[in-house]
Amino acid sequence: MEVSTDWYLILSAVLFSIGATGLLIRRNPLVMFMCVELMLNAVNISFVALGTELNDVSGQIAVFFVLVVAAVEVVVGLALVVAINRRRRGATADDISVLRG
Amino acid sequence: MVEAAWLIPAFPLAGFLLLLLVGPKLGEPRSGWIATAAMGGSFAAAVTTYIGLLGLDAHGDADNDRQYVQTLFEWVPAGDFQVDIGFLVDPLSVTMTLFITGVGALIHLYSIGYMHGDPKFSKFFLYLNLFAFSMLMLVLGDNMLLTFLGWEGVGACSYFLIAFWFDDEANASAGKKAFVTNRIGDWGFMVAMFLMFTTIGSIQYTDIFANAAGISESTATAITLLLLVGAVGKSAQIPLFVWLPDAMAGPTPVSALIHAATMVTSGVYLLTRMNGVIDVSASWAPTTIAWVGAATALFAATIAVSQNDIKKVLAYSTVSQLGYMFLAIGTGAYVAAIFHMITHAFFKALLFLGSGSVIHGMDNDQDMRHYGALRKLMPITSATFIIGWLAIAGVPPFAGFWSKDEILAFAWEENKLLWAVGFITAILTAFYMSRQVFMTFFGRYRFADVRAEELEELAAMKVAAAETAVTEAEAGIGDAEAAVAKATEKLEKASEKLVTREAEMADADAADEKATEKATKNLDKARDGVEKAQVAADEATTAVEAARRAVSAAQAQVAHVAAASMGSGSLEFDLFVAPDLGDIAEEDLPEAARARREYHPHESPWTMTLPLVILAGAAIVAGGMNLPFASDLHFLDHWLEPTLVHPAHLTSSASVKWILAIVAVMGGAIGIAAAVMIYLKGRFPASKVELPIMAEGWRFDESIANFMGGPGRKGFDLVAWFDATFVDGAVNGVGRVVREGGGQLRRLQSGLVRSYAAMVAIGAIGLIIWFLSRASF
Numbered sequence: 060m061e062v063s064t065d066w067y068l069i070l071s072a073v074l075f076s077i078g079a080t081g082l083l084i085r086r087n088p089l090v091m092f093m094c095v096e097l098m099l100n101a102v103n104i105s106f107v108a109l110g111t112e113l114n115d116v117s118g119q120i121a122v123f124f125v126l127v128v129a130a131v132e133v134v135v136g137l138a139l140v141v142a143i144n145r146r147r148r149g150a151t152a153d154d155i156s157v158l159r160g
Numbered sequence: 161m162v163e164a165a166w167l168i169p170a171f172p173l174a175g176f177l178l179l180l181l182v183g184p185k186l187g188e189p190r191s192g193w194i195a196t197a198a199m200g201g202s203f204a205a206a207v208t209t210y211i212g213l214l215g216l217d218a219h220g221d222a223d224n225d226r227q228y229v230q231t232l233f234e235w236v237p238a239g240d241f242q243v244d245i246g247f248l249v250d251p252l253s254v255t256m257t258l259f260i261t262g263v264g265a266l267i268h269l270y271s272i273g274y275m276h277g278d279p280k281f282s283k284f285f286l287y288l289n290l291f292a293f294s295m296l297m298l299v300l301g302d303n304m305l306l307t308f309l310g311w312e313g314v315g316a317c318s319y320f321l322i323a324f325w326f327d328d329e330a331n332a333s334a335g336k337k338a339f340v341t342n343r344i345g346d347w348g349f350m351v352a353m354f355l356m357f358t359t360i361g362s363i364q365y366t367d368i369f370a371n372a373a374g375i376s377e378s379t380a381t382a383i384t385l386l387l388l389v390g391a392v393g394k395s396a397q398i399p400l401f402v403w404l405p406d407a408m409a410g411p412t413p414v415s416a417l418i419h420a421a422t423m424v425t426s427g428v429y430l431l432t433r434m435n436g437v438i439d440v441s442a443s444w445a446p447t448t449i450a451w452v453g454a455a456t457a458l459f460a461a462t463i464a465v466s467q468n469d470i471k472k473v474l475a476y477s478t479v480s481q482l483g484y485m486f487l488a489i490g491t492g493a494y495v496a497a498i499f500h501m502i503t504h505a506f507f508k509a510l511l512f513l514g515s516g517s518v519i520h521g522m523d524n525d526q527d528m529r530h531y532g533a534l535r536k537l538m539p540i541t542s543a544t545f546i547i548g549w550l551a552i553a554g555v556p557p558f559a560g561f562w563s564k565d566e567i568l569a570f571a572w573e574e575n576k577l578l579w580a581v582g583f584i585t586a587i588l589t590a591f592y593m594s595r596q597v598f599m600t601f602f603g604r605y606r607f608a609d610v611r612a613e614e615l616e617e618l619a620a621m622k623v624a625a626a627e628t629a630v631t632e633a634e635a636g637i638g639d640a641e642a643a644v645a646k647a648t649e650k651l652e653k654a655s656e657k658l659v660t661r662e663a664e665m666a667d668a669d670a671a672d673e674k675a676t677e678k679a680t681k682n683l684d685k686a687r688d689g690v691e692k693a694q695v696a697a698d699e700a701t702t703a704v705e706a707a708r709r710a711v712s713a714a715q716a717q718v719a720h721v722a723a724a725s726m727g728s729g730s731l732e733f734d735l736f737v738a739p740d741l742g743d744i745a746e747e748d749l750p751e752a753a754r755a756r757r758e759y760h761p762h763e764s765p766w767t768m769t770l771p772l773v774i775l776a777g778a779a780i781v782a783g784g785m786n787l788p789f790a791s792d793l794h795f796l797d798h799w800l801e802p803t804l805v806h807p808a809h810l811t812s813s814a815s816v817k818w819i820l821a822i823v824a825v826m827g828g829a830i831g832i833a834a835a836v837m838i839y840l841k842g843r844f845p846a847s848k849v850e851l852p853i854m855a856e857g858w859r860f861d862e863s864i865a866n867f868m869g870g871p872g873r874k875g876f877d878l879v880a881w882f883d884a885t886f887v888d889g890a891v892n893g894v895g896r897v898v899r900e901g902g903g904q905l906r907r908l909q910s911g912l913v914r915s916y917a918a919m920v921a922i923g924a925i926g927l928i929i930w931f932l933s934r935a936s937f
Binding site for chain 1: 909910911912913914917918921
């Protein structure tokens with residue numbers, strides 16, 4: 060059985076849905092980060108799959124951009140998580156709502 | 161040479177700035193001399209420009225007929241709307257600048273003498289220079305907006321100067337009245353300007369001249385009428401003339417400069433400037449202008465007949481003469497209007513300055529009833545004033561005759577009824593000006609007279625004295641009666657004693673003679689006492705009666721005085737006979753009256769008389785600018801021709817013109833003769849012509865006040881209510897909707913990252929659904 064592009068896309072969709080659901084239902088900031096990573100990588104898979112399918116290299120180039128952004132996001136995000144945790148141990152994402160309008 | 165144009169307004173502006181910075185430090189009289197020098201420099205620049213303009217070809221190609229535009233810098237560059245600070249130098253603007261700066265410089269010089277001793281001396285000259293600058297911007301501006309800037313500038317200066325002595329409430333409110341009334345006119349000017357821009361896309365005069373012929377008739381009519389509204393406000397025509405008589409509250413040089421010679425003529429200037437637009441408007445538009453002018457001329461002249469304030473007469477006279485100029489414009493005789501404007505500037509400035517000189521010499525008294533016989537006391541003032549009088553009354557060969565005659569001739573060709581109104585006005589003009597001259601410079605010297613209000617005061621004092629006397633006499637009666645009663649009692653007692661004695665005497669033969677004698681003596685004494693008491697009582701009664709008579713006499717006098725002063729205001733006063741003082745002694749007179757007897761009216765200093773002499777010279781010869789005898793003598797006609805679309809010319813035959821001129825002279829003679837009969841010879845009482853309703857200006861002002869206070873007020877309240885409810889409501893409503901909407905929306909920002917993420921997810925899903933629904937598979 061050959062693994063066709065559809066499978067990749069389905070995998071991508073499944074991973075994205077898991078990530079999105081996790082982001083919405085989990086309250087631990089670290090887990091939420093992982094979920095965001097999951098979503099980003101799901102998108103990366105679909106980029107690569109479609110790039111191969113369409114024989115277009117720009118799909119893979121887009122993945123590089125996404126990776127860079129994800130790395131940056133993780134650097135800043137983790138720094139924030141550490142800073143928040145120093146201040147308020149065991150804080151969930153819902154506790155940090157001081158910026159509400 | 162024409163490049164000197166920018167210097168014309170620059171000089172007064174420099175003077176204004178200099179006085180603004182160091183005016184109070186310079187003080188009197190140096191700040192006055194600086195202002196005068198600035199005006200002199202401006203006049204020199206105007207003359208230079210004039211000579212330069214003469215050098216330009218008068219009959220070049222159609223676009224360059226003696227026209228020079230000097231652009232200093234861009235002022236309002238806003239898309240298609242382009243306005244520069246620039247000057248349009250052409251015969252019309254140069255004519256205006258020449259007489260504005262010339263007459264202005266003379267009036268500045270005059271003010272140095274007139275404002276002597278005023279604590280706000282330098283401020284006065286600061287305002288005068290600012291006014292001159294604004295007025296020159298008005299006439300020199302090369303676009304309507306710059307003219308409007310000057311238009312508002314002169315309005316503001318007019319306000320400052322009318323209310324110059326604002327310590328007095330009346331002066332301050334006169335200034336406000338002028339300002340507010342002018343705003344109505346300014347509205348017309350502004351809308352006309354907007355309409356001009358939307359129609360031809362420019363408000364530059366050169367563009368207007370070039371494109372005026374292409375404006376549609378209805379638009380041109382609208383612009384003309386709106387400009388008329390503006391001109392009616394500034395030039396004090398019916399119905400907006402009410403501010404000008406009140407404007408006399410300002411110092412007299414201001415009345416001469418702003419409210420006679422220059423500012424009030426700017427309406428005439430504006431209409432002349434726009435003659436190309438008036439030319440294409442519907443024919444009834446200029447007719448309206450002519451009738452507004454004619455009606456104002458007659459209306460104001462009738463009011464002037466009954467005024468007693470020397471400046472009020474001249475104020476109404478100015479309104480009336482401006483009416484002549486509007487009449488000329490309405491008949492298409494722009495040159496005649498400008499001609500009359502110039503001659504009027506000379507002789508009316510002269511008359512105002514002369515009246516200022518009289519007021520100055522008469523201890524600030526402005527009531528002509530208090531003048532008389534000043535001819536010998538103020539020789540220069542009276543000689544120059546008489547020249548001004550002859551000029552305005554239309555006596556040839558003085559200036560006013562030529563210009564007024566030309567206007568009347570044009571009116572005759574337009575409409576005989578217009579001519580008739582103008583002619584009657586000419587008679588009235590001659591009459592009221594003669595009245596003024598006779599009351600001021602001829603007749604009996606009345607300044608030292610005891611005045612009606614003083615007589616009234618005296619009579620009141622007499623009544624009070626008589627009443628005191630009555631009270632005293634009545635007290636005396638009481639005393640006398642008491643004395644009589646006492647004496648009668650004594651008499652009775654004495655008679656009783658006498659009777660007793662006589663009985664005793666009868667009893668005792670060997671009468672005690674001594675006792676009898678004593679009794680008789682007592683009796684006599686008692687009788688004497690009674691007689692004396694009765695005499696005293698009689699005397700007291702007589703005194704009381706005399707006192708009562710005195711009281712009723714005094715009361716009658718009071719009633720007489722009061723009745724007189726309740727009437728027209730001129731009944732009590734008699735031009736020819738001094739008031740009867742009766743038994744009032746010299747030293748009983750009020751202090752003010754005694755001070756006046758000591759006062760000696762004096763001629764003014766040379767700074768005041770020199771301008772009078774120069775203006776008088778101008779008032780004599782200014783008619784030479786435009787003599788009707790031959791085409792070569794129509795100097796002003798030829799000079800202004802390039803600025804007019806259709807220069808009007810009289811078409812009547814020479815004989816008709818001669819007859820009209822002779823009739824006009826006769827009209828002036830009738831007016832003067834009537835004044836001679838009434839005010840010099842006293843053949844008829846003045847009350848026959850000075851009707852009270854005319855003295856009150858036909859109650860025009862009062863009616864406006866009543867209307868505005870009554871139904872007008874309700875209308876304004878309605879407008880104010882509409883404004884507060886709907887206009888403000890709409891604005892505030894938008895604000896409220898945004899604020900409350902924002903209040904609701906801010907709940908979305910919960911600070912919960914996961915809810916944001918949910919919103920993003922929902923949005924993404926929504927987008928996908930939308931794309932899918934539009935996609936075709």
